[in-house]
Amino acid sequence: MRISFACLILLATIVSGCTKEKGINAVVPINDTIYVSEEFSSKPIAGAKVILKKCTQWDFFVGCTGVFSPFKTITTDYLGRAIFVRPNAIDELVVEHTKYWTKGFRSSISYSISLTPKCLIRAHLKKINSYSSTDALNIDVNGDCDAVVCWWRSNNWFPRTPTDTIVNVYGRAKYDNKISWYVNIANQDTLSSIININATDTADINIDY
Missing domain, CATH: 2.60.40 (Immunoglobulin-like)
Known part of the structure; x- marks a missing residue:
């Protein structure tokens, strides 16, 4: 089967165009950063666990019934940062460290969190x-x-x-x-x-x- 030179050029153009279009419209992941520091001193806390949770039990009338399941855990670095790709939704966020009291958020997520020693x-x-x-x-x-x-x-x-x-x-x-x-x-x-x-x-x- 013969394929004309013109057809090859047309095919290459279509493939190239699709590739470029895909690159333009590709979804670029957005990173979120949560900063964890010590209350009073504002010292960054390394090694804190930032736990992201989703509601796993919904009620048609009242919404979330208070049952949450973790879907991602990030450990803060030496600057107290927990960096992660932004999910569609976070229903509950919990931050814990062995030397600090645990803190959690539901209705609104804070991106700057201080823990009490x-x-x-x-x-x-x-x-x-x-x-x-x-x-x-x-x-x-x-x-x-x-x-x-x-x-x-x-x-x-x-x-x-x-x-x-x-x-x-x-x-x-x-x-x-x-x-x-x-x-x-x-x-x-x-x-x-x-x-x-x-x-x-x-x-x-x-x-x-």
Whole structure:
């Protein structure tokens, strides 16, 4: 079968034109960058995990029911940057690091995130009363509260009422951490101490219960 020279030129032109058109209209990936830094000092945090999630359970009337599944995890570099190709949607974003308190976003995604450092509080427990085997000692760390938000952590220790020992409690560095405890009944706390220390420091408290 013979193919004329003119046909070859036409074919080459079509192929060339398609190639150029593809290059012009090709979708170029857009990179997003999230910056993670330390609260107060603004120091970049390297090694933080930025977890991108999508809602996996939708309701026709209420929308997302609060069930999310991670689809990408990026680790921040030495400049605190998490660089990734922009997805179609991010329903939840969570940032975590072993030395900092985890922070998450849903309704609006922040691209500049500051994490609060953890501070170590050593609680020296001394058992001075008798308790039954079903009693349980709880230690609360209550931070700064206002009309909307109250930062709070609770630690339930096992064995339920330990004998004399030392346990580690973590609070927020450079914040007032109100340390209190109760046995069994919440909201009947006994105030132990208010601790405000740096992330690199350690505070010691005594709890006689």
